[in-house]
Amino acid sequence: GAGVSQSPRYKVAKRGQDVALRCDPISGHVSLFWYQQALGQGPEFLTYFQNEAQLDKSGLPSDRFFAERPEGSVSTLKIQRTQQEDSAVYLCASSEHSSTDTQYFGPGTRLTVL
Amino acid sequence: AQSVAQPEDQVNVAEGNPLTVKCTYSVSGNPYLFWYVQYPNRGLQFLLKYITGDNLVKGSYGFEAEFNKSQTSFHLKKPSALVSDSALYFCAVRGDSNYQLIWGAGTKLIIKP
Numbered sequence: 001g002a003g004v005s006q007s008p009r010y011k012v013a014k015r016g017q018d019v020a021l022r023c024d025p026i027s028g029h030v031s032l033f034w035y036q037q038a039l040g041q042g043p044e045f046l047t048y049f050q051n052e053a054q055l056d057k058s059g060l061p062s063d064r065f066f067a068e069r070p071e072g073s074v075s076t077l078k079i080q081r082t083q084q085e086d087s088a089v090y091l092c093a094s095s096e097h098s099s100t101d102t103q104y105f106g107p108g109t110r111l112t113v114l
Numbered sequence: 115a116q117s118v119a120q121p122e123d124q125v126n127v128a129e130g131n132p133l134t135v136k137c138t139y140s141v142s143g144n145p146y147l148f149w150y151v152q153y154p155n156r157g158l159q160f161l162l163k164y165i166t167g168d169n170l171v172k173g174s175y176g177f178e179a180e181f182n183k184s185q186t187s188f189h190l191k192k193p194s195a196l197v198s199d200s201a202l203y204f205c206a207v208r209g210d211s212n213y214q215l216i217w218g219a220g221t222k223l224i225i226k227p
Contacts, residue, residue: 004157040220041219041220042219045214048214107155
């Protein structure tokens with residue numbers, strides 16, 4: 001089936017605007033992860049869902065970041081009052097289960113905050 | 115604390131020569147190790163992983179990696195490089211008590227014809 005998809009692929013926001021980034025995981029995948037990747041760096045973990053439960057949000061950098069997965073499939077990462085330091089690529093990944101399964105990544109959303 | 119080191123920012127190899135991209139790690143418990151490749155403006159693509167078993171793991175596109183517990187390394191290798199292998203390669207690790215992947219900073223692999 002289809003892989004992980006993310007939308008939009010590119011987002012430009014003015015500082016202070018709110019943004020919402022969408023992730024469609026592979027159908028049937030239980031686990032969903034969000035990562036932030038700064039230019040020239042490896043991804044950094046933001047948050048993890050198992051079905052609709054957000055089991056770990058320890059990587060969210062501030063309370064302006066919020067993620068949800070209300071029906072255990074599609075997930076949305078919301079950033080309120082965006083700041084320039086939020087500029088990065090936001091990657092979503094899903095895996096079939098939660099343990100050692102491989103994580104499959106979407107193409108990412110490149111967020112630029114002006 | 116868990117960590118991953120990719121000591122080389124860039125590796126240059128001539129087409130047809132063997133290549134190695136280095137990765138060392140630090141993790142509590144048994145390590146689960148992964149290699150991903152990233153092409154420009156594209157997401158991370160899974161290459162291979164080590165969970166348990168044989169230390170030599172074979173993956174996609176002719177890549178393999180060798181797990182060395184004593185040296186805490188998981189170097190990526192390919193016997194004969196292709197120009198199309200040029201990309202950014204990431205090593206990642208997680209411990210057996212959690213699910214977070216910890217990533218290296220990436221190594222840019224350049225294969226010259």
